[in-house]
Amino acid sequence: MTTIKNSSADIIVAGGGPAGCTVAIGLRKLGYRVALVHAPRPWQTCEGISARTCEGLRSAGMSQALATVPVASPRNVCWNGESSRANTEHLVLRQSFDAALLADMAAAGVDLLPGRVRHLAGPEDDGMRVHIETPGGATKTLQCRFFVDARGRASPNRASPGAEANPMRGPETVSLLQLRQGPPGVACSGVSSFADGWAWLASTADGLRFVQLTVTADDNRLPKRGELDRWFERQLELLQPAPGLEFSGKPLAEVIARGSTSILQGELVSSNTMRVGDAAMAVDPLSGNGIFQSLSSALVAPAVINTLLHYPGERALAARFYQDRVRHTFLRFARMGRDFYRMETRWPAAQFWRQRQGWPDQQPSHADTAPTLLGIESRPVVAADRICARDVAITSDQPLGVWHVGGVELAPLLRDLPGLPEQRRLVLASRLATCCAGDPGKDATLQAWLRRYRIL
Numbered sequence: 001m002t003t004i005k006n007s008s009a010d011i012i013v014a015g016g017g018p019a020g021c022t023v024a025i026g027l028r029k030l031g032y033r034v035a036l037v038h039a040p041r042p043w044q045t046c047e048g049i050s051a052r053t054c055e056g057l058r059s060a061g062m063s064q065a066l067a068t069v070p071v072a073s074p075r076n077v078c079w080n081g082e083s084s085r086a087n088t089e090h091l092v093l094r095q096s097f098d099a100a101l102l103a104d105m106a107a108a109g110v111d112l113l114p115g116r117v118r119h120l121a122g123p124e125d126d127g128m129r130v131h132i133e134t135p136g137g138a139t140k141t142l143q144c145r146f147f148v149d150a151r152g153r154a155s156p157n158r159a160s161p162g163a164e165a166n167p168m169r170g171p172e173t174v175s176l177l178q179l180r181q182g183p184p185g186v187a188c189s190g191v192s193s194f195a196d197g198w199a200w201l202a203s204t205a206d207g208l209r210f211v212q213l214t215v216t217a218d219d220n221r222l223p224k225r226g227e228l229d230r231w232f233e234r235q236l237e238l239l240q241p242a243p244g245l246e247f248s249g250k251p252l253a254e255v256i257a258r259g260s261t262s263i264l265q266g267e268l269v270s271s272n273t274m275r276v277g278d279a280a281m282a283v284d285p286l287s288g289n290g291i292f293q294s295l296s297s298a299l300v301a302p303a304v305i306n307t308l309l310h311y312p313g314e315r316a317l318a319a320r321f322y323q324d325r326v327r328h329t330f331l332r333f334a335r336m337g338r339d340f341y342r343m344e345t346r347w348p349a350a351q352f353w354r355q356r357q358g359w360p361d362q363q364p365s366h367a368d369t370a371p372t373l374l375g376i377e378s379r380p381v382v383a384a385d386r387i388c389a390r391d392v393a394i395t396s397d398q399p400l401g402v403w404h405v406g407g408v409e410l411a412p413l414l415r416d417l418p419g420l421p422e423q424r425r426l427v428l429a430s431r432l433a434t435c436c437a438g439d440p441g442k443d444a445t446l447q448a449w450l451r452r453y454r455i456l
Helices: 018-029 051-060 094-107 225-238 290-298 301-310 312-342 351-356 410-414 421-436 440-452
Strands: 008-014 034-038 046-049 073-079 082-093 111-114 116-124 127-133 139-149 173-181 188-194 197-203 208-216 256-259 273-275 373-383 386-395
Touching: 008 018, 008 127, 018 034, 018 051, 018 094, 018 139, 018 290, 018 301, 034 094, 046 094, 046 197, 046 290, 051 082, 051 290, 082 094, 094 111, 116 139, 139 301, 173 225, 208 225, 208 351, 273 301, 290 312, 301 312, 301 386, 312 351, 312 373, 312 386, 373 410, 386 410, 410 421, 421 440
Parallel strands: 008 034, 008 139, 034 111, 073 188, 139 273
Antiparallel strands: 046 082, 073 082, 116 127, 127 139, 173 208, 173 256, 188 197, 197 208, 373 386
16 A cells, blocks of 8 residues: 655545545645545444445546445335335445555555644644644644545634635534444344434344434433443334334444534635645535535546646636535435434424424525526636636526536527527527437437426
């Protein structure tokens, strides 16, 4: 495994999870010298990911990490007293998955430095100074032009003067996790609601069971540390039996408490720093999209950073693009979670459910009517290796705009269309013939999009 030998790098990334590794590989592809500071996960845990997340990892170049992802297994849900088994997910053991991520980093030419970032100083005339504590307890100082914080929920607040620290924070939540051993069987996962929260189970084929209870963090009924294991066991005994969900088993480790409050950080990007993944926005674990939402910010981060470093005239545009995109994604996941919480109606007076069924707001997570085109506007977009302004199509379900569909720019296709349907169809047919150049696949993709928005 490659380790860093120099005391400087163009960019330092703190955090060796999916978000940090995605940014590191993207920056290496742009030619930057990248150092990744990482610390191994101290306990074994499991995470469910979707097929869409696997595609994101593949796009980011994480081939060795993908090789550790098992086939999809059934996901059982017991919610509002009803059971279903409609979905599947891939159950990833994070220790082996994270080790494979680092192998992907080394293969991409990223320098690896085991340790933890303890202090960040700057910006100064010669850049940022990053003080790192190595596994042996020694301190190492590195110099860089730019610092990427991908340390997840553990990332400390470091806002510029006047910047808002946490403009959006959901109900205070804690997840209690325990590793247990049951009999071998079919791998599966599941979610079950109860009066004080919800339980999640991931069971591997060899019988390892990862059991997690998510409850209100400020509930004074939560026990002290020494009583947590007994309290956890009692809660499992009180869970209503559900098809496909077996939470019992022999405990293999103590219960671990982890904060799981939904948080959107205030300052996501500055002239020399950026937050990605859970360090930027951490969503409710109920969404089951932790890694996917981490990738959503990390995939665009290299172009934003490259713009900040090399295109001074577009720095403000790049920062606004990133801030808007992360906020939009955060609110979308938060509203989807709220709607799922509202489906549980058995405990309307319980603090846990009452708090989460009204947060973050009353805005719908999905439009009730068919999506429509609202207009053409100039918005920031990712154009190759940078952020720049382009005319995009603003729609009711895509308020940040859509630049391309099927590789074709939408604005020239949609600008100044006639109001009468027949005339509009004739103009669109002519424009489609020009931009598709006889490509039937491209033509079909565009026509489907135009029909979806009731333009054609």
